[in-house]
Amino acid sequence: MNPSKKNTSLSRRDFLKSSAFAGIGTALSPRIVKGDQPELTPSTQKSPSPLNIAVIGTGTQGRVLIESCLRIPEIHFKAICDIWGYSQRYASRYLQKYGYNVNVYEDFRQLLDKEKELHAVIIATPDWMHAEQANACMERGLHVYCEKEMSNSLEQARSMVRTAKKTKKLLQIGHQRRSNPRYIHAIELLIHEKNLLGQVGQSYAQWNRAKSEMLGWPEKYTIPPEKLEKYGYGSMIEFRNWRWFKKYGGGPMVDLGSHQIDLFPWVFGCLPSSVTSCGGNDYYDKREWYDNVMAIYEFKTPQGTCRAMYQVQTTTKYGGFFEAFMGDNGTIVMSEVPQNGNWAMREAHAPEWDSLVKDGFLESETPPVQKLDTQNIFLDVRVTQEAGRWPLPVELAKPPHQPHLENFFSAIRDGTPLNCPGEIGFETAVAVLTANKAVESTRKINFDKGQFKA
Numbered sequence: 001m002n003p004s005k006k007n008t009s010l011s012r013r014d015f016l017k018s019s020a021f022a023g024i025g026t027a028l029s030p031r032i033v034k035g036d037q038p039e040l041t042p043s044t045q046k047s048p049s050p051l052n053i054a055v056i057g058t059g060t061q062g063r064v065l066i067e068s069c070l071r072i073p074e075i076h077f078k079a080i081c082d083i084w085g086y087s088q089r090y091a092s093r094y095l096q097k098y099g100y101n102v103n104v105y106e107d108f109r110q111l112l113d114k115e116k117e118l119h120a121v122i123i124a125t126p127d128w129m130h131a132e133q134a135n136a137c138m139e140r141g142l143h144v145y146c147e148k149e150m151s152n153s154l155e156q157a158r159s160m161v162r163t164a165k166k167t168k169k170l171l172q173i174g175h176q177r178r179s180n181p182r183y184i185h186a187i188e189l190l191i192h193e194k195n196l197l198g199q200v201g202q203s204y205a206q207w208n209r210a211k212s213e214m215l216g217w218p219e220k221y222t223i224p225p226e227k228l229e230k231y232g233y234g235s236m237i238e239f240r241n242w243r244w245f246k247k248y249g250g251g252p253m254v255d256l257g258s259h260q261i262d263l264f265p266w267v268f269g270c271l272p273s274s275v276t277s278c279g280g281n282d283y284y285d286k287r288e289w290y291d292n293v294m295a296i297y298e299f300k301t302p303q304g305t306c307r308a309m310y311q312v313q314t315t316t317k318y319g320g321f322f323e324a325f326m327g328d329n330g331t332i333v334m335s336e337v338p339q340n341g342n343w344a345m346r347e348a349h350a351p352e353w354d355s356l357v358k359d360g361f362l363e364s365e366t367p368p369v370q371k372l373d374t375q376n377i378f379l380d381v382r383v384t385q386e387a388g389r390w391p392l393p394v395e396l397a398k399p400p401h402q403p404h405l406e407n408f409f410s411a412i413r414d415g416t417p418l419n420c421p422g423e424i425g426f427e428t429a430v431a432v433l434t435a436n437k438a439v440e441s442t443r444k445i446n447f448d449k450g451q452f453k454a
């Protein structure tokens with residue numbers, strides 16, 4: 001089965017079975033809060049079986065994932081691995097507070113040699129290390145949760161999908177919106193099943209961040225040059241700011257964009273047919289990747305050509321980060337931070353949404369804001385009236401990565417399908433990495449379908 005197909009067109013039954021969404025379709029109440037109760041495995045409703053895990057890469061994101069895992073029943077930390085003393089110390093001390101005296105490794109190969117009781121590994125190292133580490137873990141018989149981007153090289157990303165297939169190990173890629181019940185409600189239920197937006201022809205997403213300095217490090221945790229060299233890093237600056245350098249990462253387009261560009265095929269139900277993008281390294285010195293990119297993807301859907309526009313900016317936080325899916329009957333605006341997006345807006349001519357509100361699929365409209373304080377009496381009333389908003393009724397009372405990790409652990413325990421297996425992670429990597437290539441080549445790049453197959 002084409003996993004992309006599966007994920008972009010989940011049947012209603014699959015949808016309701018999905019652990020991230022269990023219960024929503026049948027027991028809609030005015031507000032659905034996911035995560036305020038500990039969840040038990042649906043098949044048994046008993047305590048889940050214990051799983052032993054290790055974490056490779058305990059920097060910023062590794063700690064975020066540890067924090068989420070600590071909230072999931074019967075996940076036991078056995079070991080961590082990081083080449084940097086600072087990250088080792090931070091994570092091992094943190095885990096100690098929760099009663100875990102983990103074994104600490106510098107080299108992931110030693111961890112794999114010594115730790116014999118592991119079921120799974122979480123990988124949160126810089127992108128360029130993912131393939132080597134994930135492949136070695138799967139070859140050792142371990143299931144892998146690997147952060148996005150799968151890799152900064154498509155060849156390496158492809159090798160991960162192939163290793164997962166060969167070893168029959170699970171490989172979940174960290175595009176966590178795929179397991180977020182708010183996004184599942186918006187995309188699977190409202191857009192696909194209820195056809196809330198009518199014909200969805202456009203999408204728009206952005207991630208705008210204020211300017212930032214290069215990351216530093218505490219002097220006493222400077223890694224000696226010979227050790228940096230052993231692990232492939234050119235300097236401490238590169239080691240700490242790896243995402244800005246071509247050897248190790250894919251720049252802001254990949255770092256931030258991949259979360260959001262991953263949503264476009266899910267919404268449109270097919271992979272992109274082309275990408276055109278512009279961008280540049282226009283602001284910062286000493287950074288290799290583009291600090292701003294604007295890209296347009298085209299999708300050939302059965303309804304016709306659809307387009308999605310994406311921009312990432314790293315010198316202004318204007319508008320923050322959100323995604324908008326636009327149809328001829330309305331728009332849904334989403335963001336991982338619900339304050340930035342968690343509502344639908346209806347076009348005036350669209351069928352009423354009252355029955356959806358009555359059935360609990362949407363909340364009641366919050367009235368439109370009238371801008372009547374203008375002195376300009378010639379302003380047309382149509383431009384002074386903002387659209388009303390229908391808030392989405394699903395809340396996630398958990399950290400945003402937790403449902404994606406839960407989906408991974410459920411897949412190990414009881415065969416729940418992964419929400420972002422390597423095949424989907426690969427499709428996203430192709431779409432995102434190619435946008436960077438389109439900037440370089442200054443021309444539109446057409447995809448052929450075979451490119452998305454690992």
Ligand SMILES: NC(=O)c1ccc[n+]([C@@H]2O[C@H](COP(=O)([O-])OP(=O)(O)OC[C@H]3O[C@@H](n4cnc5c(N)ncnc54)[C@H](O)[C@@H]3O)[C@@H](O)[C@H]2O)c1
Pocket residue numbers: 056057058059060061062081082083084087106108124125126127129147148149174175176231239240255
């Ligand atoms: N899903 C998300 O929302 C999200 C958010 C942020 C980052 N990420 C991803 O998580 C990964 C890590 O990002 P980060 O922000 O934590 O970076 P980071 O630089 O803060 O942490 C990376 C850690 O990996 C360690 N490391 C580097 N090379 C290693 C090696 N060979 N072996 C073991 N450890 C090694 C570093 O010492 C550091 O502690 C990246 O792939 C990034 O794209 C995902």
